[in-house]
Amino acid sequence: MKKITQEVNDFINRSMDTHVRIAVTGLSRAGKTAFITSLVNQLLHTSTHDNLPLLAAARDKRLIGAKRVPQSNMMVPRFAYDEAMEHTQQQPPKWPEPTRDVSEIRLAIKYKPKSKTKKLISSTSTLHVDIIDYPGEWLLDLPLLDMNFHQWSVSQFAALKGKRKELAQDWLAKLDALDLDAPLDEKKLSEVSESYTQYLYACKEAGLHWVQPGRFVLPGELDGAPVLQFFPCRFNEEAKFVKGSNLEMLNARYSQYQNKVVKAFYKHHFSTFDRQIVLVDCLQPLNAGYEAFHDMRHALEQIMHSFRYGRSNMLKRLFAPRIDKVLFAATKADHVTPEQHPNLVSLLQQMVHPAWQNASYENIDMSCMTMASIQATKTGYINQDGQSIPALQGVTLDERAITVFPGEVPKKLPGEAYWEKQGFEFTAFRPQIVSQDDPLPHIRMDKALDYLIGDKLK
Numbered sequence: 001m002k003k004i005t006q007e008v009n010d011f012i013n014r015s016m017d018t019h020v021r022i023a024v025t026g027l028s029r030a031g032k033t034a035f036i037t038s039l040v041n042q043l044l045h046t047s048t049h050d051n052l053p054l055l056a057a058a059r060d061k062r063l064i065g066a067k068r069v070p071q072s073n074m075m076v077p078r079f080a081y082d083e084a085m086e087h088t089q090q091q092p093p094k095w096p097e098p099t100r101d102v103s104e105i106r107l108a109i110k111y112k113p114k115s116k117t118k119k120l121i122s123s124t125s126t127l128h129v130d131i132i133d134y135p136g137e138w139l140l141d142l143p144l145l146d147m148n149f150h151q152w153s154v155s156q157f158a159a160l161k162g163k164r165k166e167l168a169q170d171w172l173a174k175l176d177a178l179d180l181d182a183p184l185d186e187k188k189l190s191e192v193s194e195s196y197t198q199y200l201y202a203c204k205e206a207g208l209h210w211v212q213p214g215r216f217v218l219p220g221e222l223d224g225a226p227v228l229q230f231f232p233c234r235f236n237e238e239a240k241f242v243k244g245s246n247l248e249m250l251n252a253r254y255s256q257y258q259n260k261v262v263k264a265f266y267k268h269h270f271s272t273f274d275r276q277i278v279l280v281d282c283l284q285p286l287n288a289g290y291e292a293f294h295d296m297r298h299a300l301e302q303i304m305h306s307f308r309y310g311r312s313n314m315l316k317r318l319f320a321p322r323i324d325k326v327l328f329a330a331t332k333a334d335h336v337t338p339e340q341h342p343n344l345v346s347l348l349q350q351m352v353h354p355a356w357q358n359a360s361y362e363n364i365d366m367s368c369m370t371m372a373s374i375q376a377t378k379t380g381y382i383n384q385d386g387q388s389i390p391a392l393q394g395v396t397l398d399e400r401a402i403t404v405f406p407g408e409v410p411k412k413l414p415g416e417a418y419w420e421k422q423g424f425e426f427t428a429f430r431p432q433i434v435s436q437d438d439p440l441p442h443i444r445m446d447k448a449l450d451y452l453i454g455d456k457l458k
């Protein structure tokens with residue numbers, strides 16, 4: 001009887017839309033922490049401010065208010081909202097600290113339902129929203145589940161071109177000096193892995209974000225564990241691993257990584273998400289140049305594989321996928337003047353759409369937009385030779401008040417000539433000073449919220 005009651009309650013909760021888990025991801029520095037901080041901040045202010053006009057429930061005055069409640073998953077660290085807010089409230093304001101691991105926060109949103117069924121039960125409803133922050137780099141590891149150690153090694157050597165090859169020299173030299181068939185020497189393996197990890201960090205610093213294994217650069221609680229100490233090797237696929245050798249251990253660590261790290265993430269975290277927002281910083285690679293830009297596109301394509309649940313798919317074998325909406329958002333739109341925003345969306349669409357259309361993303365709705373979680377600039381016009389041109393005003397990280405026109409965002413994926421001819425240069429700004437009683441200034445956070453939870457607030 002108890003079981004039936006529980007099942008009935010679960011069914012009601014699901015069909016009544018009282019709970020939704022929203023996952024926020026993006027490559028490092030994409031703006032995840034700023035996004036979640038602003039999202040929570042906006043919802044906490046909605047009862048007193050008209051800060052979310054593009055969220056239908058808020059516009060219709062059906063949102064009564066939101067509050068923070070203890071998270072349901074006690075095994076995941078709490079998202080550091082208060083710490084992030086403290087940063088933005090400092091004089092001068094600062095950006096939140098970089099984060100390295102998964103974290104979670106829960107809100108309860110009280111609203112007046114529009115739907116007849118919900119109204120029948122009560123005049124007010126509550127939607128519980130879990131927001132989960134996790135590094136996008138972890139999604140880059142999905143292809144590892146379909147490759148054995150040899151196949152993965154081959155794929156890594158094939159990618160060693162251009163800048164990557166330059167950056168890999170130290171690791172390659174250490175790898176050449178290692179005898180793979182010699183008896184296991186843990187210290188040596190740890191040295192070569194360290195050098196491989198440094199190479200991956202160097203790639204990221206050079207703006208090359210497609211790095212595998214993704215956990216090596218964002219290890220979270222696994223920092224220093226042997227499961228993160230392996231690297232691609234050149235060896236004969238046919239040959240048997242010598243018992244007790246370095247190579248045998250590297251192979252064992254690779255399979256542990258597949259099972260205990262990659263699979264575990266998909267099973268215990270990813271499988272619980274209902275909606276996903278992928279934040280993309282298109283401006284950083286525009287600043288960095290051609291190779292960085294195309295690398296970002298490749299990384300995004302890889303990230304998209306995690307939303308593909310075709311029939312014979314690896315993910316479907318692991319769990320029953322639940323994500324039904326994915327939003328790709330170009331962040332930090334306050335870095336460019338408003339008339340450039342359509343170009344920014346079009347650029348993001350060009351990076352995302354072709355890969356999306358070529359694959360079978362069954363039953364998943366997808367959308368692209370631009371936004372700024374915490375708007376750091378004001379827009380206006382400057383007069384140049386009698387002509388008025390759009391400009392941004394803001395305060396730089398070293399406290400200089402400046403007015404700039406950062407440049408045009410290309411509408412299409414730029415070729416190499418773009419960087420030779422004009423390129424793009426944006427300045428980093430610190431957040432604006434805002435009173436503690438007011439919500440953080442933003443651009444289209446409400447539009448993002450409407451896409452992510454609008455239907456649940458009906």
Ligand SMILES: Nc1nc2c(ncn2[C@@H]2O[C@H](COP(=O)(O)OP(=O)(O)OP(=O)(O)O)[C@@H](O)[C@H]2O)c(=O)[nH]1
Nearest residue numbers: 028029030031032033034095098099372373374376
């Ligand atoms: N102007 C502007 N800058 C932003 C915005 N969001 C993020 N940034 C900038 O991007 C940096 C990274 O933002 P975070 O929110 O920390 O990004 P993250 O994805 O959480 O980064 P990691 O935790 O390091 O992976 C910030 O320090 C800001 O400099 C925004 O809305 N506007």
Ligand SMILES: [Mg+2]
Nearest residue numbers: 032033098099
């Ligand atoms: Mg962060």
